[in-house]
Amino acid sequence: MSQSYQPLIGITSGQTSNKAGSIICRVGQAYIQAVQSAGGTPIVIPVGSSPISLDNLLLKIDGLLFTGGGDIDPQRFTGRPHPKVYGISHQRDEMEFTLLAKALDANKPILAICRGFQVLNVALGGSLYTHIQDQRESALKHDWYPKFPRVKLAHSVSLTESSKLHAIFGKGEIWVNSLHHQGVEKVGEGLLATAFAPDGLIEGLEVEGADFAMGVQWHPECLIDDPDMKKLFRAFIAASGG
Numbered sequence: 001m002s003q004s005y006q007p008l009i010g011i012t013s014g015q016t017s018n019k020a021g022s023i024i025c026r027v028g029q030a031y032i033q034a035v036q037s038a039g040g041t042p043i044v045i046p047v048g049s050s051p052i053s054l055d056n057l058l059l060k061i062d063g064l065l066f067t068g069g070g071d072i073d074p075q076r077f078t079g080r081p082h083p084k085v086y087g088i089s090h091q092r093d094e095m096e097f098t099l100l101a102k103a104l105d106a107n108k109p110i111l112a113i114c115r116g117f118q119v120l121n122v123a124l125g126g127s128l129y130t131h132i133q134d135q136r137e138s139a140l141k142h143d144w145y146p147k148f149p150r151v152k153l154a155h156s157v158s159l160t161e162s163s164k165l166h167a168i169f170g171k172g173e174i175w176v177n178s179l180h181h182q183g184v185e186k187v188g189e190g191l192l193a194t195a196f197a198p199d200g201l202i203e204g205l206e207v208e209g210a211d212f213a214m215g216v217q218w219h220p221e222c223l224i225d226d227p228d229m230k231k232l233f234r235a236f237i238a239a240s241g242g
Contacts, residue, residue: 007062007240009040012096012116014069015047015089031067031113034221038233039242045099047092054099063109063212063240066096066116068219071182074130077122082131084181097123109212109239111232112205114180117215120205124188132183132201140199143181150222154178157203157218163194164214165204168235174228176203176218183217212239 013027025046035042043061045054070087074080076097096116100123103110112120118128129135132142144154153175159166166172184202187193195204195216207213212235220229 005241006039006041007237007242008060009035009042009063009065009237009240010045010057010061011035011042011065012067012092012099013044013046014067014092027067028221030219030221030224031065034224034229034233035065035237037224038230038237040237040240045095047089047095049095049099051098051102054095054102058102058106058108061108062242063111063236064099064103065236066100066110066112066119066215068114068116068179070115071130072115072118072122072128074128077127079128079130080135082134084131093119104207104210104213107211107213109236110207110210110214111212111236112215113221114217114219117205117217118182118184120207120213120215121184121188121191124191124207126184126188126191127186128182129185131181133181135185136183136199136201138199139201140178140197142178142183142197142201144177145179150177150179150219152177153223155197157195157197159204160192160194163192163204164206164212165194165216168231169228170231176216176220177222178217179219179222180217212236 016026193202203217223229
């Protein structure tokens, strides 16, 4: 594709309601801006999209961005119940798990962020801590929200030397924000853990054999002025044909 081509990037969304009680399609503007600034054209994918609609969509888009949001239903991975579990949407779960399976089959470039990172893991048979603080010994504080800025660099992340993430960033350590209370417990089949917080929690996953299919637990779209995070989105857009 020519250098002037702007790849079409499907961005998953959630739902909320306005004061009148109407259901609203919701996606953070930061995701849209991150895709645009890296040279892509964003297309928002609404919750409730049918499998046929997703098939048609995959014929047209060049890459997929799975966004953050509420928790996955713990029943999908036999997760331990916890009162901090929030925001479950069975409809969103169904759409995103269906979309991810189709996208992996089609070898579409995938960047999965926070909840999306967890969807990637669970979809391939992995499991999650349903609340890290109570279930992982000697865990760092990972839920730096909502009282702290989303741009707060909470901790470092070490990158496996042979990983795509290491190649993208060009170094073995980066600093990230941290806005999650759940995390990977068991890694899904066919996934490589390639990034780690100082407490050992997995922060990056890559799909073995895929051209570009990876997830990160932090929120790079909120750090789009950071040169490292620009590299991540540019690599995603380049893999999508940009």
